[in-house]
Amino acid sequence: MSERPLGDKLTKDLDPRAIDEVWDRIEARRGRARLAPRLALLAGALALVLLFVLRGRAPHEAVAIRLATGELLPPSLEAAPSHDIVLDEGSRLSLSAGTKLLPIVNTGRALALTMGPGKATFDVTPNGPRTWTVEAGLATVTVLGTRFVVVREEHRVRVEVERGHVRVAGLRVPNGSVDLVAGQWVTIEDAAAAPVRASAPPPTGPVPSSSPALPTSPVAPSVVPSVSAPRAALSPEPEWHPLAKKGDYGAAYDALGKDGIARETKRATVASELLQVADVARLSGHPAQAVAPLERLLAEHAGDPSAPQAAFTLGKIQLDALGNARGAAAAFERAIALGLPGALREDAFFRRVEAYAKAGDTTSAHAARASYDAAFPEGRYRAKVAALAP
């Protein structure tokens, strides 16, 4: 008698579109949920509870930040060979060789670090209980939850924000302080530094190379306020950004206005921005407009970790929304070549067969089927693949 479960007699075939469709529904629902007033009330209540709990704790030193290993912070944080410094609340610090950070305040409510010359990337866990401050000579950076880079040289400090929001303050910062959001950076120079051209760009214009000694990051944002160009103002965070972050893609699309997707695709400078623009287009019901940011991401940021998934998304749009089977096949080829994460690989191998079959390219469809069968001998789409390329 057989010990096999009944499930072995049932088809293992699944419609990959069902997987995609459910995921799209999840994303849309989570976006709505984030906006739900009930959650706002809950967050408010939790904040009150947290406040109550924190107020009840004394002394604050009892909850000082520690290393993820549980050890106390050393008097000087220095570059760890081949890995980041991870703190107990999840924040990570990545220091270039020779860079030192000295913790000068470390309590339950505040962490203040003095940074010596060098480069440090701070990936601060959002919504933590502490205010983070990085003192870097010419600039003091105040942080909530964010990821940003500080480069300190003898006569300049540069702060670049990859995610979130920071405030940079200092005597030589225009108006005393500037707020930076994702994609923006600021360079502050002292009097001994080479003079900066006074013709600072407009808020959304190209970025001048004002500090040749510093990395001219492709994260080129909008503006470089400097001592010589104090009139330059930072562009405010676009209205659509917070809407997209909340998952309210429809409102984000509306906020972008006419030609907004095309404009932001042109303006974006980092892969994450392009992905966000594509998400707004795709998830607001304008999949055709998501093609341009995804193609630009693949053309200019193929080394970014998000590139394989961007190619996969592009393939799905081409095949499912635009009926461009050839374009889809090329995108799935690209996704596979770029090295998709394991969970997506089988889907991409299957969709490649489907795209070639729909394009009428039977030779390529058969080759793609052979690749699928070799890579996934027990794959869940075997029957569908066989039907597409018999």
Added chain:
Amino acid sequence: MYALSVSTLLPSRAPAEVGAREDTPSAPRDAADDDRTIDARIVGAIREGSRRAEEELYRRHAPSLLRLATRLLRSTEDARDVVQDTWVTALSDLGSLRDAGAARAWLHTVCVRLVHRRFRRRKLLALFGLDRTEEDAKLEQLASPELGPDERAELRAVDRALDALPAEEKIAWVLRHVEGLALEEIAGAAGCSLATVKRRIAAADATVTRLREGGR
């Protein structure tokens, strides 16, 4: 009349032997360890705020969850709803997952709990004559293409028997005999004791056998 008995389809043990079987994980330990490591890595990335990792975790486990929910609910639309609810719940409750490597079992537990809730909802709607569930994914409809007519007929008979089972017994029976889960795994997924699982499966086995022998 069908040429095969239900025992051709079902595992051979008798209802009374249910608890005596020595359960062994179906996957080799190395593969399971690899899966746990990968899950732990992905869950770690999600906790650090990676939206892409959320999708990666989804794509890893959605197929098995969708398959499980479909077999339990026998409705593709209900199954999609439950998988959707499973992920929304799981992603918001990820903080409560203490062993990140155990994400798969945890997700299945959430899914089974929501399936149970869906059965209760159906029952309530049925009381008022409002249940419009389209059962388009019964076992017979999910039969593998190479299955013969006799085996399909047996699946149809099992489908009819499952109609008569209460939700708790149906879930336990499907997890055991369709999914092939170990008793401990079923207890974990159903959120009840091992003894309860054994009792539910034994009761379901008795009903299925009685209905088959009664020719209903």
